[in-house]
Amino acid sequence: MRSLRRVLDGVRWYVRELTDESAYDRYVAHVRSGHPDAEVPSRRDFERMRTDRQERDPRQGFRCC
Amino acid sequence: MRTANPRTIVIWTLVALVGATGWTVLALSRGEEVSAAWMVAAALGSYAIAYRFYAKFIAYKVLKVDRTRATPAERLNNGIDFHPTDRRVLLGHHFAAIAGAGPLVGPVLAAQMGYLPGTIWIIVGVIFAGAVQDMVVLFFSTRRDGRSLGQMAREEIGPFGGAAALVATFVIMIILLGVLALVIVNALAQSPWGTFSIAMTIPIALLMGFYLRVLRPGQVAEVSLIGVALLLFALVAGRWVAESSWAGAFTLAPSTLVVWMVAYGFIASILPVWMLLAPRDYLSTFMKVGTIFLLALGVVVALPTLKMDAVTDFASRGDGPVFAGSLFPFVFITIACGALSGFHALISSGTTPKMIQKETQVRMIGYGSMLMESSVAVMALVAASIIDPGLYFAMNAPAGVIGDTVQNASQVVGSWGYQISPEALARAAENVEEASLLSRTGGAPTLAIGVSEIFSEVTGGSLRAFWYHFAIMFEALFILTALDAGTRVGRFMLQDMLGNVYRPFRNVSWKPGLVITSAVVCGLWGYFLWVGVHEPLGGINQLFPIFGISNQLLAAVALAVCTTLLVKSGRLKWAWITGVPLAWDATVTLTASWQKVFSSDPKVGFFKQRQVFQDAIDRGEVLPPAKTMDDMHTVVTNSTVDGVLSAVLALLIVVVIADATRVCVRHVRRPALSTLSEAPYVESKIIAPAGLFPTKEEKEEERGAVASTGA
Numbered sequence: 001m002r003s004l005r006r007v008l009d010g011v012r013w014y015v016r017e018l019t020d021e022s023a024y025d026r027y028v029a030h031v032r033s034g035h036p037d038a039e040v041p042s043r044r045d046f047e048r049m050r051t052d053r054q055e056r057d058p059r060q061g062f063r064c065c
Numbered sequence: 066m067r068t069a070n071p072r073t074i075v076i077w078t079l080v081a082l083v084g085a086t087g088w089t090v091l092a093l094s095r096g097e098e099v100s101a102a103w104m105v106a107a108a109l110g111s112y113a114i115a116y117r118f119y120a121k122f123i124a125y126k127v128l129k130v131d132r133t134r135a136t137p138a139e140r141l142n143n144g145i146d147f148h149p150t151d152r153r154v155l156l157g158h159h160f161a162a163i164a165g166a167g168p169l170v171g172p173v174l175a176a177q178m179g180y181l182p183g184t185i186w187i188i189v190g191v192i193f194a195g196a197v198q199d200m201v202v203l204f205f206s207t208r209r210d211g212r213s214l215g216q217m218a219r220e221e222i223g224p225f226g227g228a229a230a231l232v233a234t235f236v237i238m239i240i241l242l243g244v245l246a247l248v249i250v251n252a253l254a255q256s257p258w259g260t261f262s263i264a265m266t267i268p269i270a271l272l273m274g275f276y277l278r279v280l281r282p283g284q285v286a287e288v289s290l291i292g293v294a295l296l297l298f299a300l301v302a303g304r305w306v307a308e309s310s311w312a313g314a315f316t317l318a319p320s321t322l323v324v325w326m327v328a329y330g331f332i333a334s335i336l337p338v339w340m341l342l343a344p345r346d347y348l349s350t351f352m353k354v355g356t357i358f359l360l361a362l363g364v365v366v367a368l369p370t371l372k373m374d375a376v377t378d379f380a381s382r383g384d385g386p387v388f389a390g391s392l393f394p395f396v397f398i399t400i401a402c403g404a405l406s407g408f409h410a411l412i413s414s415g416t417t418p419k420m421i422q423k424e425t426q427v428r429m430i431g432y433g434s435m436l437m438e439s440s441v442a443v444m445a446l447v448a449a450s451i452i453d454p455g456l457y458f459a460m461n462a463p464a465g466v467i468g469d470t471v472q473n474a475s476q477v478v479g480s481w482g483y484q485i486s487p488e489a490l491a492r493a494a495e496n497v498e499e500a501s502l503l504s505r506t507g508g509a510p511t512l513a514i515g516v517s518e519i520f521s522e523v524t525g526g527s528l529r530a531f532w533y534h535f536a537i538m539f540e541a542l543f544i545l546t547a548l549d550a551g552t553r554v555g556r557f558m559l560q561d562m563l564g565n566v567y568r569p570f571r572n573v574s575w576k577p578g579l580v581i582t583s584a585v586v587c588g589l590w591g592y593f594l595w596v597g598v599h600e601p602l603g604g605i606n607q608l609f610p611i612f613g614i615s616n617q618l619l620a621a622v623a624l625a626v627c628t629t630l631l632v633k634s635g636r637l638k639w640a641w642i643t644g645v646p647l648a649w650d651a652t653v654t655l656t657a658s659w660q661k662v663f664s665s666d667p668k669v670g671f672f673k674q675r676q677v678f679q680d681a682i683d684r685g686e687v688l689p690p691a692k693t694m695d696d697m698h699t700v701v702t703n704s705t706v707d708g709v710l711s712a713v714l715a716l717l718i719v720v721v722i723a724d725a726t727r728v729c730v731r732h733v734r735r736p737a738l739s740t741l742s743e744a745p746y747v748e749s750k751i752i753a754p755a756g757l758f759p760t761k762e763e764k765e766e767e768r769g770a771v772a773s774t775g776a
Contacts (some may be wrong), residue, residue: 024147063350063543063547
């Protein structure tokens with residue numbers, strides 16, 4: 001039972017990482033650790049900022065033929 | 066000197082035996098049907114040996130990856146694009162980014178020469194050229210804060226070679242988009258089922274985009290599940306539509322589809338990323354990874370037998386209907402991405418280096434991902450080789466050659482030595498609920514037939530039509546995404562170039578500039594798409610070789626940059642690691658370009674072809690496969706454009722290679738003149754394993770680190 005739980009957690013972690021769903025949590029952790037006084041954007045603003053970045057430089061996240 | 070333990074020796078001997086047996090059976094069987102299992106054995110055995118020995122040798126002896134050196138992800142961590150990413154996650158990211166339509170389409174077309182030449186090049190090519198390129202580019206870009214290939218070319222070779230590389234990349238991008246769009250037009254033309262389900266991907270993506278932007282930002286996994294469910298529903302609904310009175314509305318002629326595609330490309334590329342591109346990308350990545358996984362499973366479970374000859378007569382005669390030219394150099398040009406792909410250098414520099422945790426992981430990410438891509442190419446070759454060769458040639462020969470009735474096609478294909486009855490051809494189309502399978506060139510429909518064959522061996526024949534359209538949908542999905550994303554990248558390059566002439570263009574958010582450059586890029590690839598669809602000699606037949614040549618030429622640029630960097634960073638002794646693949650690649654591609662420009666065989670040489678048709682026009686004759694004088698003029702214009710393009714591309718690459726050689730020679734003579742723009746050494750604080758599975762020492766190191774921080 002416990003090992004099944006561990007496998008499921010592992011899968012969930014992998015999917016979240018691979019789809020970049022965890023990007024926000026990672027960013028918040030990054031800001032908190034490096035700049036404790038800085039304001040953390042909301043998830044909505046953060047996701048907008050990410051797509052805007054891709055808009056400005058489409059080579060980010062480009063895929064191949 | 067380290068001594069290997071007996072268990073390791075036994076294991077690697079066994080792996081070598083498996084690979085060797087696979088190769089032996091493939092090489093020695095003639096005239097009898099061979100199981101695809103041998104191809105899988107040869108591939109996996111060879112990959113394992115190459116990864117364990119050659120890749121390790123390059124990583125530790127040549128590149129001297131340094132596990133104590135911090136990567137850009139660690140030094141410049143900004144929590145967004147620079148961040149140390151778990152190696153297993155990054156492997157997934159990198160593989161999803163490099164795998165696309167190329168490795169699926171190229172091997173299918175190359176099957177014209179039989180399965181053996183293709184298999185050999187896919188496996189040998191990836192081991193010594195493709196995977197090496199990906200890994201070395203990744204390594205050098207990591208040492209340069211994730212600089213792009215173009216930037217590295219400019220900084221390390223010089224402004225002249227750098228500019229040539231930039232222009233070449235742009236031209237290559239345009240051709241790539243034109244040919245990919247052509248593949249999809251050929252797959253969707255006159256197919257209401259396919260057209261409907263692909264059209265539905267647009268509203269599905271818009272819905273997903275809205276969900277992610279407004280309803281639940283960032284919940285990618287759940288929205289992708291919703292999207293995939295809707296997508297499968299659209300696929301099933303496609304059959305109902307095809308059988309209903311709406312079928313007419315979705316039965317489109319190729320020229321109508323061209324207009325739709327270009328309009329789609331233009332509108333999609335000027336819409337915000339979140340609306341269409343981002344959600345489409347999630348969908349196509351899910352579908353891509355899922356289907357590749359299913360296909361691998363299907364091949365291993367079904368282990369089908371190969372029906373194609375090991376080597377066909379077209380290999381030596383060079384008059385094949387799918388693409389003209391003999392085995393050398395055209396099999397290497399056609400397979401392209403599965404063995405060596407210049408485009409991967411664009412991913413290995415830029416995106417991935419900003420996320421890699423440890424230098425030691427370049428072997429797993431760069432070399433490992435490319436081995437996976439190559440195995441996808443092997444599966445595509447299996448899929449093309451298990452279908453009846455008669456059907457294969459009827460599907461892949463241009464309409465001008467085999468006519469448009471099953472009787473005629475059966476006769477022509479029979480004259481090449483592949484017997485298939487008109488009834489069998491008609492039945493094959495009926496089985497997948499298509500009106501006709503004749504001249505469905507471009508590789509995607511053939512692959513879909515192969516995939517449906519493999520899958521229905523597992524699930525039963527009643528799902529055959531579903532699997533066929535599933536495979537078409539999966540390819541169309543990511544090709545359409547590539548059109549959008551590629552147009553944006555092409556536009557970005559164009560904005561950059563035009564910015565030198567008229568400043569406002571450089572501001573990428575300047576709306577008029579954005580619309581103009583988007584329109585120019587779409588117009589350019591749209592031109593090639595239009596030409597391809599209306600080409601009397603067959604669009605794929607004429608354009609695919611230029612696509613292959615351009616991709617391989619981009620690889621030559623990447624390998625030239627790698628070789629220059631090896632020389633300049635004091636690794637002259639090891640310059641052959643990328644130098645030999647570069648020499649081979651340049652020989653193959655420049656020979657192909659040379660033949661495409663100067664060959665006196667009108668099937669191969671564009672200018673000879675132009676001359677033959679122009680002479681006929683002057684005499685007032687219409688030469689088959691052209692049917693009218695207009696067709697004749699089309700052929701003349703197209704061969705001129707194609708010929709000039711092949712020549713220009715080849716010249717650009719010769720410039721890059723010559724400039725790189727100059728820099729290398731100068732460095733050998735007077736090393737003091739060279740500068741190397743490597744980021745300075747910073748000690749790494751991250752502890753992470755190099756390979757997929759941590760070694761005993763790595764586990765201990767990790768435990769030690771945890772203990773010391775805990776104390």
